[in-house]
Amino acid sequence: MSSVARLAEIGALIGDPTRCAMLVALMDGRALTASELARAAGVTPPTASSHLAQLTQADLLSVIRQGRHRYHQIASAEVARMLEGLMAVASRTAAPQRVVATGPRDQSMRDLRTCYDHLAGRHAVAIADGMAARGQIVLSPDGGRLTEAGEALLRTLSIDVPAEPGLLVRPCLDWSERRFHLGGGLGAALQQAFLTRGWIRRSEGSRAVSLSPDGRRALADLFDLEALRA
Amino acid sequence: MSSVARLAEIGALIGDPTRCAMLVALMDGRALTASELARAAGVTPPTASSHLAQLTQADLLSVIRQGRHRYHQIASAEVARMLEGLMAVASRTAAPQRVVATGPRDQSMRDLRTCYDHLAGRHAVAIADGMAARGQIVLSPDGGRLTEAGEALLRTLSIDVPAEPGLLVRPCLDWSERRFHLGGGLGAALQQAFLTRGWIRRSEGSRAVSLSPDGRRALADLFDLEALRA
DNA sequence: CAGATGCTTCGACCGAGGTCGAACCATCGA
DNA sequence: TCGATGGTTCGACCTCGGTCGAAGCATCTG
Known part of the structure; x- marks a missing residue:
């Protein structure tokens, strides 16, 4: 063929x-x-x-x-990357969706959910924004880079910093937020770290991810997420 | 919708x-x-x-x-990125194509051609390999980074080095070679630089790109491409 | 072994959409 | 104004493929 x-x-x-x-x-x-x-x-x-x-x-x-x-x-x-590329184009030109019967599940999906091997949603976007604002990562549509400050953060989370720095940041357009969150090796490593620490928990039968009280505090402190302190 | x-x-x-x-x-x-x-x-x-x-x-x-x-x-x-993502999956699993009547045009397509806004083909892969081998860029499937040495190279080509370094390397899977070449801002900037210097010329009615004698010498020297010295 | 459950295969139905020729519209050159 | 050329619209044809019910296969449980 x-x-x-x-x-x-x-x-x-x-x-x-x-x-x-x-x-x-x-x-x-x-x-x-x-x-x-x-x-x-x-x-x-x-x-x-x-x-x-x-x-x-x-x-x-x-x-x-x-x-x-x-x-x-x-x-x-x-294949997941290919689908993300399609979704990025689809979400950019899709007519604004009618919001119908926004239940609690929909709300938690918008807050935090999985995106193949990393996290997406409002809080995930906030994490990416926070890291960029504090110079831990540098983002662009074509790729991103982990800085010295970012490597330091990873060490505090006991995430192995790879020998070749700056290779694992891949911005991923967020469906609900229409902004970038963290994919690539960094996004996957962060999700893994949060899971093993019990900060986040996957829901049954949904992509939504729930935050434990510990996780809420930890993420709020680590990434300066005011939304999580409320 | x-x-x-x-x-x-x-x-x-x-x-x-x-x-x-x-x-x-x-x-x-x-x-x-x-x-x-x-x-x-x-x-x-x-x-x-x-x-x-x-x-x-x-x-x-x-x-x-x-x-x-x-x-x-x-x-x-x-949209171009989306199509590249699809092509990456398509080329990975496509059965090896029967080579039918490989004419001179096909050969030059395999050597060098355009890929939306950057260069692809055997020589483009060799350029990416050469830059990686000499530490001018660092590559991974999820993104790449321009190093100090890479910035120096860009300066010799009079390409503006952006304020935020390391943001414009996007690996793009090559159809014919099944290996990575340079997309993103770096790939586009290189193609532009080669065009304005008259080193490459687009063909009529084909994606193939031809090398001028000057360009052949210049690229061979810049990127250590032995294939171009033959 | 027997029933229950998860999943697949088969066959028939039906609507969606790709294709082309013919005719029509728009723009350029003389 | 009048061909000539690029491009589109229309209508008719026909194939492809998504859908479901019924039946069959595979695996677990008792």
Whole structure:
């Protein structure tokens, strides 16, 4: 298959609303079952099965079999990056969404949620802003850099500072905020550190992430987040 | 329209082989007419017109009217980045293409060509490798950084070194080489510098870029490209 | 072994959309 | 004003693929 044909194949896979809903649901980096994805996309199991087979066949998803369950997940960070690129264009030109029945879950999603392997949402944007304001990172649309001050911060969190500095900052356009948060190795390392410290906890069946009281205090102090002190 | 629906819309647009061929043809950053794009995609003018209207309507392309010509181009760097992300995934999993009738044009395309606003191909990969080997840049899949040595190189080329250093290196996976070359602000600045010096020249009706004798010598010296001395 | 549950395959239906020829509109040159 | 050329609109055709119910397969539990 030529590269153009393969490109069109991937586009066609993303071009169906049902498959799209599944991919978006999987963008939090977790593996979900066919039934969960069928519910998320609002179709019957046979339809979901057909779509998942196509996405897996095309190496956009990978499957882990565990007993009678089959867990589907985004196949690679490269695929996740591709989807982020698409979402950035989609969110920029999408008409402002009607806000319908904004429940507590929606609010917590907007506050903090996972984005494949890192954190997104209002607080994640604030963290990126705070680090940039204090000169711990330098951001641009094409990439970013970790500074000496940033390395110092990572050491206080016991995150290994890589030998090659400045290579792990990737800005990621935030759906809800339309501003940048931290992806790349830095974003992943921060999320990992917050999880192991029990500062954040993933919710069941949602990309939303909840803050523990400890986490709320710690993040407020570390990144000067006034919103978390309220 | 919801974000998911907009995402699916963009996917569907990319999902048609004809539109895909047009987008790929436009990825060199130049503006092409409807007729040229119809030829590139192998369809009749009415078909091309319909597709171009859709792509323009969705803000993936923009149109410049000049007399009875209408020049179509990629609407933004963001769209170009999105397409690069798709191509990275597409090229990684695409079956090795049958090499059919490799003409001189194909060879020069593989050597050096434009990739939206920067250079790609064998020599572009060699330039990125050379700069990395000599510590002028540091590369990773998520971003890169310009070093002191790299800034010195830019000064010898009379390229303005930005106030915030290290923000303009974006690795871009090369179709033909399957390795990284330089995108982002640095890639664009280098291409611009080479063009204004007359070292490279864009071909008519192709993404291929030709090297002048001067350019061949200059690039060979600047980046230690043995391939260019032969 | 038997029932329950998760998931897939099969077959039939149906709507969406890509394609082209013909005709039409817009702009340029003489 | 009158071709000539670039580009679009219209209408008819036809294929492709998404959808679901029914049935079948696989795996766990009792």
